Amino acid sequence: MIFGIGLANHLYTSTVARMIQTRDIKLVGIVGSGIMGSGIAEVVSRAGMDVVVCSRAEQTAHATRSAIEKSLANKLSKAKISQEQMDTAMSHVYVTSKIEDLANCDLVIESAIEDLTTKQRLFVELDKVVKLSCVLTTNTSTLPVIEMARSTNRPDKVCGIHFFNPAVIMPLVEIIRPITASDETIALANAFVATCGKDGVQVADRAGFIVNALLFPYLNNAIAMLEAGTASMEDIDTAMKGGCNFPMGPFALLDLVGLDTSVSILEALYSEFKSSNLEPRPTLRKLVEQGKLGRKSKQGFYNY
Numbered sequence: 434m435i436f437g438i439g440l441a442n443h444l445y446t447s448t449v450a451r452m453i454q455t456r457d458i459k460l461v462g463i464v465g466s467g468i469m470g471s472g473i474a475e476v477v478s479r480a481g482m483d484v485v486v487c488s489r490a491e492q493t494a495h496a497t498r499s500a501i502e503k504s505l506a507n508k509l510s511k512a513k514i515s516q517e518q519m520d521t522a523m524s525h526v527y528v529t530s531k532i533e534d535l536a537n538c539d540l541v542i543e544s545a546i547e548d549l550t551t552k553q554r555l556f557v558e559l560d561k562v563v564k565l566s567c568v569l570t571t572n573t574s575t576l577p578v579i580e581m582a583r584s585t586n587r588p589d590k591v592c593g594i595h596f597f598n599p600a601v602i603m604p605l606v607e608i609i610r611p612i613t614a615s616d617e618t619i620a621l622a623n624a625f626v627a628t629c630g631k632d633g634v635q636v637a638d639r640a641g642f643i644v645n646a647l648l649f650p651y652l653n654n655a656i657a658m659l660e661a662g663t664a665s666m667e668d669i670d671t672a673m674k675g676g677c678n679f680p681m682g683p684f685a686l687l688d689l690v691g692l693d694t695s696v697s698i699l700e701a702l703y704s705e706f707k708s709s710n711l712e713p714r715p716t717l718r719k720l721v722e723q724g725k726l727g728r729k730s731k732q733g734f735y736n737y
């Protein structure tokens with residue numbers, strides 16, 4: 434059962450004219466409704482495409498729709514969007530707890546936890562339920578996209594579409610091309626990213642792609658510096674903002690990314706590049722063991 438405004442059938446039979454700029458993408462599926470899944474859904478809905486978010490439970494599916502509505506209402510209250518823009522965006526948002534409801538999607542973005550086995554299992558399931566023409570993509574931060582492509586019978590129609598956090602604000606999207614992807618798949622990904630109003634860059638399928646391969650050694654080294662007693666985390670954050678003109682320091686950024694996600698990213702980078710400064714620092718692991726995952730759990734390096 435798909436939940437949204439109007440009947441589920443509306444998704445497939447609507448005669449209402451829609452402002453869809455990417456001719457071949459009318460319905461986008463998103464698997465996973467965490468920080469990124471719900472942010473990407475808001476981006477897609479505001480770009481005028483229908484989006485159906487698949488959560489693991491019906492309750493979290495409804496919570497996702499409410500979270501998107503709250504985020505849009507917040508922008509409305511600050512006069513960043515109009516009531517009409519909010520209503521139009523919400524009319525594009527559907528949620529479900531059943532992966533079969535993604536059957537008619539033209540493009541699916543998998544955005545579940547950063548764990549290869551979980552993602553491969555989802556790709557196997559998606560490959561069975563979505564129509565043959567559907568392009569399957571992953572929002573992974575570091576994992577090999579080829580391993581997900583090979584879990585399907587359509588490796589030519591699989592690529593990475595890596596949004597940044599917060600998806601609504603960050604302009605960059607990395608388009609990751611595994612060796613199996615066809616030109617058509619990459620062209621469709623490029624068109625989709627452009628329709629979302631984002632700046633796409635193309636990158637080969639290597640751990641960390643561009644941004645995280647450069648960013649995470651720095652973030653891990655900031656924790657090593659804290660552990661060595663060189664400076665407090667507040668002073669390290671202040672130094673990198675004031676000295677490098679970064680909008681936030683490394684500890685605030687780790688909390689924003691999520692500390693569990695950060696461990697997974699570092700592990701994937703370490704397993705590919707084997708550099709000792711990519712091994713997740715003990716302090717990072719300890720915080721995750723304590724359930725302190727950053728902003729999303731209200732406690733990380735800082736309290737929220």
Ligand SMILES: NC(=O)c1ccc[n+]([C@@H]2O[C@H](COP(=O)([O-])OP(=O)(O)OC[C@H]3O[C@@H](n4cnc5c(N)ncnc54)[C@H](O)[C@@H]3O)[C@@H](O)[C@H]2O)c1
Nearest residue numbers: 465466467468469470544545546547572573574596598690
């Ligand atoms: N957090 C970031 O800054 C960031 C930025 C870009 C990309 N990413 C990537 O986006 C993806 C999601 O990250 P997030 O930050 O939204 O994480 P999150 O922890 O906020 O959400 C993870 C989601 O995965 C779902 N999930 C967990 N186990 C699952 C399973 N077995 N099957 C299906 N779904 C499952 C959870 O219910 C949740 O909805 C990851 O691949 C991550 O690397 C994260």
